[in-house]
Amino acid sequence: MRKPTINDVAAAAGVSRATASRALSDYGRISADTVAAVKAAAESIGYTPNQVARSMRAGNTKTIGLVIIADFTNVFFDRATKGIVDTARASGYEVLISNTDENLAVEREAIQTLLEKQVDGLIVVPSTAAVHDHLDLIARNNKPMVTIDRLVPGINATSITTNDFESCEKAVHEAKAKNHKNMAFLIATSTVQSPQAEKPILQNSTIEDRVNGFMNGVIDNKVKDAKWVYSPDNPQQAEDAVAKLLTAKNPPTIIFTSNNDMALAVMRTANRLKLNIPNDVSLVTVDDSQWLDAIAPGITVVERPVDELARLAVKKLIEHINNKSKKPEKIVLPTNLISRGSIKAIKAK
Amino acid sequence: MRKPTINDVAAAAGVSRATASRALSDYGRISADTVAAVKAAAESIGYTPNQVARSMRAGNTKTIGLVIIADFTNVFFDRATKGIVDTARASGYEVLISNTDENLAVEREAIQTLLEKQVDGLIVVPSTAAVHDHLDLIARNNKPMVTIDRLVPGINATSITTNDFESCEKAVHEAKAKNHKNMAFLIATSTVQSPQAEKPILQNSTIEDRVNGFMNGVIDNKVKDAKWVYSPDNPQQAEDAVAKLLTAKNPPTIIFTSNNDMALAVMRTANRLKLNIPNDVSLVTVDDSQWLDAIAPGITVVERPVDELARLAVKKLIEHINNKSKKPEKIVLPTNLISRGSIKAIKAK
DNA sequence: CTGAAAGCGCTAACAT
């Protein structure tokens, strides 16, 4: 048995298809009696509208596409996803999700597919800042896009990012204030094959921002011993790199990590080496998570306003959907250093 | 400037719309030359197919709906979501996501919306087992559904759940083997207003399963002191309940929690009371997460095969989409107790 | 091998 269409409703109510449509969508001039009759008929035959057909006519789908690099194991992206889905729903939009695992080819394909499905706009976490022909495709399809978390220079889209620079710098200041003089920085990036000390070209603006924040802190504070490790975001290699740091002759008294995966690597390695955090080695990371505050001591962290970012991303995207000539904006949200107990106060000699 | 349609391609290639369609979709009898010419024309004018129009004709959207209770902060649902999105993509489907925050009204509305958007099938985490008229609606729309994580008696759908009973029971055995005699169980449920000792009607099969597993362990092992606390899934109330347990005259030597939120409440409260895990109180929870293994000691946990569950959910749903007369199945996946260091071995007296 | 024409379900001019 076929699903009832508006034709069936019209027949059941004894009116024309147009009248049925008007009655169901409450538009045009139509008598209250007819509306009631049509609605009753629709109810009785179990009619539900077909949004695909409606989209075809209307030219919009009330659907937005989300292309995210997640790994939802990443606390930032899982919460961002939830925030986006919830805000979209509250605004009458559904969300089609793709994830790319930082793979550009997948990202390209995902955008193509979402565009073919006629999403009204896209929220994208671009996997790289280096290439953006596929992002330009979105504009060529006359669809608005908002990028979150990362900046892509040279594209015409609203971006929402966070000011990681400032809080990362501040974290170094705090370490210095507690007399740390030998610091290590563990940065996750997909642009290296194995851990290395030299700074590679970083794949995105966010990591760049964190590294620059840390570096500035080092310079400001004239920290002499600052070791840098750029590692693939991969537990094995990260843990090896941490072990190497901590078993060196002159080990750092504190490690700053660029994300939670790296922080976990530090914790695992410290445990394995019977080192206590923060007594043997202090730790600071980026992106807050419930467990960082539940363990003892809590881990000091650069917190980013993920809910606000998600909400704004949807809000701005919908503004662009409703007003195609709206100018793109670059929005930078403030971050916050939450001090817990993971930076040891070293006694001055 | 309008987006090019298949009519524009046809005009550019100097053929009819039908021929253009055949050439682009590689079907029917058509000369290789024509195919090449049409594809070249499509390329040159930047044509991309409109899947909405295709769906309208074809009667399918190559889209599945996911209605999930998440809270993506829940490790289980974030990983399930990722698994579902990835598997769907690999099978040629996109995923439209809604989350309900365990709210039945939202769930009802979400299902209605997804159905109107003509998804080809639905994967649902039902917020309650008690009501299912809205789930029946899915079948009445002739769309298949797979429920995951939870069972709803009386509906005609394939379900994929995990055998939490067995591992929860096993966890109690392990505690008993380590000489724990005074055990507490902290169960999160939305069916109570404040923490209580009496077992309420539980809202879903999964929680029921865990409680039954724990209870069976208690009975098998003749544990005399077994305190039960059913709490709303809410940090404040959970922490209060834990504090009450731990400051009682005869406090439990171990707490079993039904999810990570409750485990966090135990950890936070223990810290506040200067109690060490596991020396002062042991802890076991359900659903593994990276950090549970990175802290020292690691937390013993009932691990569920979330990736497998996600993969199977999509696989089974697509089978139902492709074969409407396929019979529903009840699939139960095994769980696994991972022993880490959070259960103290108490010396026998 | 290709073209003409119908129709998926809906809405919106344009009539009446």
Added chain:
DNA sequence: ATGTTAGCGCTTTCAG
């Protein structure tokens, strides 16, 4: 206030 008709972009009979 309601009906008639066209058409969104596509695929697929049916003719030729």
